[in-house]
Amino acid sequence: MLVTHAAGAPGSPPAGRAKLADVAALAGVSVGTASKALNGAGRMRPETRQRVLDAVAELGFRPNQHAQSLHTGRSWTVGLMTTDGIGRFSTPVLLGAEDALGAGKISVLLCDTRGDAIREQHHLRNLVDRRVDGIIVTGRRTDPRPPLTGITGLESVPVVYALSPSTDPADTSVTSDDRGGARLAVEHLLSAGRTRIAHVTGPEHHAAARDRARHGLEHLEGAGFGLSTGRVHFGEWSEAWGRRAADAVLRTAPDTDAFFCGNDQIARGVADTLRERGVTVPEDIAIVGYDNWDTMALASRPPLTTIDMNLTEIGRIAALRLLEAIDEGLAPGAHTVPCRLVVREST
Amino acid sequence: MLVTHAAGAPGSPPAGRAKLADVAALAGVSVGTASKALNGAGRMRPETRQRVLDAVAELGFRPNQHAQSLHTGRSWTVGLMTTDGIGRFSTPVLLGAEDALGAGKISVLLCDTRGDAIREQHHLRNLVDRRVDGIIVTGRRTDPRPPLTGITGLESVPVVYALSPSTDPADTSVTSDDRGGARLAVEHLLSAGRTRIAHVTGPEHHAAARDRARHGLEHLEGAGFGLSTGRVHFGEWSEAWGRRAADAVLRTAPDTDAFFCGNDQIARGVADTLRERGVTVPEDIAIVGYDNWDTMALASRPPLTTIDMNLTEIGRIAALRLLEAIDEGLAPGAHTVPCRLVVREST
DNA sequence: AGCAAGTGAGCAATCGTTTTCCTGAGGGGA
DNA sequence: TCCCCTCAGGAAAACGATTGCTCACTTGCT
Numbered sequence: 001m002l003v004t005h006a007a008g009a010p011g012s013p014p015a016g017r018a019k020l021a022d023v024a025a026l027a028g029v030s031v032g033t034a035s036k037a038l039n040g041a042g043r044m045r046p047e048t049r050q051r052v053l054d055a056v057a058e059l060g061f062r063p064n065q066h067a068q069s070l071h072t073g074r075s076w077t078v079g080l081m082t083t084d085g086i087g088r089f090s091t092p093v094l095l096g097a098e099d100a101l102g103a104g105k106i107s108v109l110l111c112d113t114r115g116d117a118i119r120e121q122h123h124l125r126n127l128v129d130r131r132v133d134g135i136i137v138t139g140r141r142t143d144p145r146p147p148l149t150g151i152t153g154l155e156s157v158p159v160v161y162a163l164s165p166s167t168d169p170a171d172t173s174v175t176s177d178d179r180g181g182a183r184l185a186v187e188h189l190l191s192a193g194r195t196r197i198a199h200v201t202g203p204e205h206h207a208a209a210r211d212r213a214r215h216g217l218e219h220l221e222g223a224g225f226g227l228s229t230g231r232v233h234f235g236e237w238s239e240a241w242g243r244r245a246a247d248a249v250l251r252t253a254p255d256t257d258a259f260f261c262g263n264d265q266i267a268r269g270v271a272d273t274l275r276e277r278g279v280t281v282p283e284d285i286a287i288v289g290y291d292n293w294d295t296m297a298l299a300s301r302p303p304l305t306t307i308d309m310n311l312t313e314i315g316r317i318a319a320l321r322l323l324e325a326i327d328e329g330l331a332p333g334a335h336t337v338p339c340r341l342v343v344r345e346s347t
Numbered sequence: 348m349l350v351t352h353a354a355g356a357p358g359s360p361p362a363g364r365a366k367l368a369d370v371a372a373l374a375g376v377s378v379g380t381a382s383k384a385l386n387g388a389g390r391m392r393p394e395t396r397q398r399v400l401d402a403v404a405e406l407g408f409r410p411n412q413h414a415q416s417l418h419t420g421r422s423w424t425v426g427l428m429t430t431d432g433i434g435r436f437s438t439p440v441l442l443g444a445e446d447a448l449g450a451g452k453i454s455v456l457l458c459d460t461r462g463d464a465i466r467e468q469h470h471l472r473n474l475v476d477r478r479v480d481g482i483i484v485t486g487r488r489t490d491p492r493p494p495l496t497g498i499t500g501l502e503s504v505p506v507v508y509a510l511s512p513s514t515d516p517a518d519t520s521v522t523s524d525d526r527g528g529a530r531l532a533v534e535h536l537l538s539a540g541r542t543r544i545a546h547v548t549g550p551e552h553h554a555a556a557r558d559r560a561r562h563g564l565e566h567l568e569g570a571g572f573g574l575s576t577g578r579v580h581f582g583e584w585s586e587a588w589g590r591r592a593a594d595a596v597l598r599t600a601p602d603t604d605a606f607f608c609g610n611d612q613i614a615r616g617v618a619d620t621l622r623e624r625g626v627t628v629p630e631d632i633a634i635v636g637y638d639n640w641d642t643m644a645l646a647s648r649p650p651l652t653t654i655d656m657n658l659t660e661i662g663r664i665a666a667l668r669l670l671e672a673i674d675e676g677l678a679p680g681a682h683t684v685p686c687r688l689v690v691r692e693s694t
Numbered sequence: 695a696g697c698a699a700g701t702g703a704g705c706a707a708t709c710g711t712t713t714t715c716c717t718g719a720g721g722g723g724a
Numbered sequence: 725t726c727c728c729c730t731c732a733g734g735a736a737a738a739c740g741a742t743t744g745c746t747c748a749c750t751t752g753c754t
Binding site: 588 | 701702703704705706708709711713
Binding site: 369378386389414417419 | 739740741
């Protein structure tokens, strides 16, 4: 009697969120049966199941995920580590991943290391402690990065590298097809009849700059041509560099009839210089950029033809591979996502 | 005997991650004692505690967070809902929040609604199911948004709105001080001796455009002046609009000696037009932008003086308020973060 | 020496679900 | 009529850590 009294009037719903025991009580079954009714497991009379479902609806019951996770060992969570802030490149990747994962019941834990190894270890330990089902790692550049390491327990967590691959080929990576992107750009210019092509791009120590230059040149030479200035113009990823480089190119090789630029900022700088020199784009000189960064490509005069890396798709695919890895074990190796040519008025 | 055999050689560590029971066994104490040794609770011989700590170190033990969360009811997780993609504005806010929270042992669950109410409900339910300790909501604009609602159980979760406040004044919001920002801009121009100021900004249906225009004008009139063109030029947040508007302003009010622009893209457009018209900036006409968006402000010729909303700080403060709310209960009301004037060569 | 006070450590309940057994009732066949 | 089989549903043991309560053993004091 005393106990009953302290617990409130009999039949009155307990305060706070309903638990499965409340549902079971209301439906007049045991907790185990209620659980089975919810999960479809076990055989039971349809009528009983319905009574449980009604009770669930009436109480607005939602299972406690901590309890479920404790039991199953799964957290229905994946970690998303971005190694260098959340910038132009990691954001679409992140969105793609979030999209693919969120469609299921998996949530995304965001970890930003700001390029700091200490922070990375800190977050990594945290993720492992939370028993995440997997980890996606993404950097802001395409340069390979050393694999995650240094935390015990990490071995049992599948990891997928997106955009910036792991230096260890045994890891699973999803990257952009830089070779294909460069090929698309060069092919597009060639098919428009341009043969005196200049290439202005970012710093040589960036893999993106090196790779695009190399593959673009390969393709150009494969078609029997070379660079109009005889060399690649490495510099910075900035408009200012684009402007300066365009000047230099016009001086060195006035017969240049197209620019293939390492990114849209450079391309826009080139466009500005051409414009100021009275060169019409694309009639006199065509321009192709890289990245399809709207604010740059669209604001440029004229709007830029450019290569889109499909970053969102990279994130999506990385997420899908991670899901595969979680369910069926890791399928190591690199996977590249093709680029897309976006034609606008600069060609 | 049989059991011992099946469990492996006596003393051999069990496979998988170590649990507290393993630690206790190794240290020769009970599970409860091991727990107390770790948490500093309860009185015990220092030597016993040390034995437990040694065992923890040897096994690389880390507590299972699911078990802890189940027991304490806390998840050490907060949800971060961005309502409109993850863009220019939400990213710094997000980073600020992640920074402030990650310093402790709290992690961030990322939810992106893409402006879709269905998705918002979906994520919200998910967050509540995960028993998050709190939620930060951020939109990409400063327009107020309706408060989160529609999910049972949400009442007990503290929510802080960042950047875009809740329409309900009883909610906790952290926003940018648009009035102060506009004042900073106008004051800066006035103190440089400019009195014929034009204002070009975004669409009138954006609160940011309206507020900055209103407060800027108020301040201008307070100083005894008015807008050089007699009106605010509402339009779009684009460079193209900045270019067109600058043309219009020069035609209407050729004696204009300064532009205050609603964002950096517009400001850059204005700068481009002035440049092409042979007007020197800042000697003939000064320009102040808004947002301090590096890629715009720095690439502009000349680089733009602009207003920085301190978005990262907004995220940080939102996170701090959320932590307060979690620990001490909600402190409703609006909180504004002051802006910062960044002077560059356009003034 | 005997009793009270104090202290170190273990037991067991708890958090909320899932899942494996296991029981008991009812039906059908011999 | 009796036995066996089936199937609905309950009891209880996990999952791993925390914590209040209890017990046993030292001390210290009279």
